[in-house]
Amino acid sequence: xxxxxxxxxxxxxxxxxxxxxxxxxxxxxxxxxxxxxxxxxxxxxxxxxxxxxxxxxxxxxxxxxxxxxxxxxxxxxxxxxxxxxxxxxxxxxxxxxxxxxxxxxxxxxxxxxx
Amino acid sequence: xxxxxxxxxxxxxxxxxxxxxxxxxxxxxxxxxxxxxxxxxxxxxxxxxxxxxxxxxxxxxxxxxxxxxxxxxxxxxxxxxxxxxxxxxxxxxxxxxxxxxxxxxxxxxxxx
Numbered sequence: 001x002x003x004x005x006x007x008x009x010x011x012x013x014x015x016x017x018x019x020x021x022x023x024x025x026x027x028x029x030x031x032x033x034x035x036x037x038x039x040x041x042x043x044x045x046x047x048x049x050x051x052x053x054x055x056x057x058x059x060x061x062x063x064x065x066x067x068x069x070x071x072x073x074x075x076x077x078x079x080x081x082x083x084x085x086x087x088x089x090x091x092x093x094x095x096x097x098x099x100x101x102x103x104x105x106x107x108x109x110x111x112x113x114x
Numbered sequence: 115x116x117x118x119x120x121x122x123x124x125x126x127x128x129x130x131x132x133x134x135x136x137x138x139x140x141x142x143x144x145x146x147x148x149x150x151x152x153x154x155x156x157x158x159x160x161x162x163x164x165x166x167x168x169x170x171x172x173x174x175x176x177x178x179x180x181x182x183x184x185x186x187x188x189x190x191x192x193x194x195x196x197x198x199x200x201x202x203x204x205x206x207x208x209x210x211x212x213x214x215x216x217x218x219x220x221x222x223x224x225x226x
Contacts, residue, residue, distance in 0.1 A: 006157075033213050042218035043203070050211060058213065090157055096211075103148060103205075103214055105158040 002027045006091050006106035012114045013078065013085060021076045021109045023091035030096040032074035033103070036060060037088040046089075049074055050096065078111065086113050116141045116208050120217035127194055128225055135189040135220045137204030142182045145210050149178050149189050150203040152219070158203060162189070194224045 004025045013019045023032065031050050035043040045058030049068040063082025068074055074093075078085045088110050094103040117140045127133055137147075146165045150158040162171045162178040164187070170179040177190040191198060201221045205214040 035216075040218070043205075043216040045213050045215075048213045088155075092158075092214075102160045102163045104160060105150075107157040108155075110155075 004091055004093055004104055004106035006089075006109050008109060009107065011109055011111045013111060014114060016080045018077055018079050019111065021078070021089055021091075021111070023074045023076065023106060024072055025074075025091075025093045025104075026072065027093055027104065028071075028095070029093035029104075030071065031094050032068070033092040033094075034058075034064075034066065034074070034076045035090045035092065037090060037108075043090065046076065085111055087111060116144075116206060116215050118204060118206055118215055118217035120202075120204055120220050122220060123218065124221045124223070126223045126225065129194060129196060131194050131224075132190070132192050133194055133222070135191070135202050135204075135222070137187040137189070137217055139185045139187075139206050139215075141208065142185050143208070144182065145207040145212070147178075147180055147187050147204065147206045148214065149176075149187075150205065152201045152203060161202075191222075194222075196224050196226045198222060199224050 007022045033048040034046040037043050044060050047066045049055035065077045090108050091106045092103045095101045119138045148163045149161040152158050164171050164180045175192040180187045201219040203219045205216045
């Protein structure tokens with residue numbers, strides 16, 4: 001089945017650690033996105049990538065980094081510089097071209113600082 | 115900067131009622147608008163996508179309308195069921211090549 005796979009589902013980070021969240025899609029979509037969801041704040045954009053080897057910062061990129069070496073993969077690293085990383089992280093993808101189609105989302109990764 | 119607002123934040127209805135969820139956006143120049151459903155602790159499920167040139171889209175008991183000139187979209191749910199209980203999110207894409215901007219959602223509870 002085509003879709004977006006995020007892993008792990010739950011992730012625990014110690015103070016000062018970097019952690020990487022995985023996002024893989026087999027929809028042949030060009031564009032991929034990372035959002036952060038906090039209670040009462042809705043979804044906020046961290047980074048997005050329209051094509052391989054290119055990405056742009058979103059509204060809350062500080063303390064995060066990404067790479068886009070393959071069309072199918074868009075991993076997100078939460079660095080130690082992110083002071084409040086506890087949140088629900090969602091990855092999405094969409095096709096490009098003459099008409100942007102539906103955005104599809106993964107099932108999310110819940111990150112907790114311990 | 116584009117902002118998306120959803121009112122009300124929460125809604126409780128008895129089973130069988132028809133209901134309308136509202137979404138408003140500040141800049142009428144949008145590329146498309148998408149409605150999603152989110153169950154607790156889960157990812158987002160796409161419900162309907164409306165391109166800027168369209169006025170409405172329908173899927174089963176769901177109907178979404180778009181009025182760009184007034185900056186509004188509505189999601190109509192007919193004959194609500196307890197399984198419709200979830201948070202409904204509205205998102206707009208300002209231009210091709212940009213990311214979706216989300217409202218904070220409406221949490222719907224349908225009682226049997």
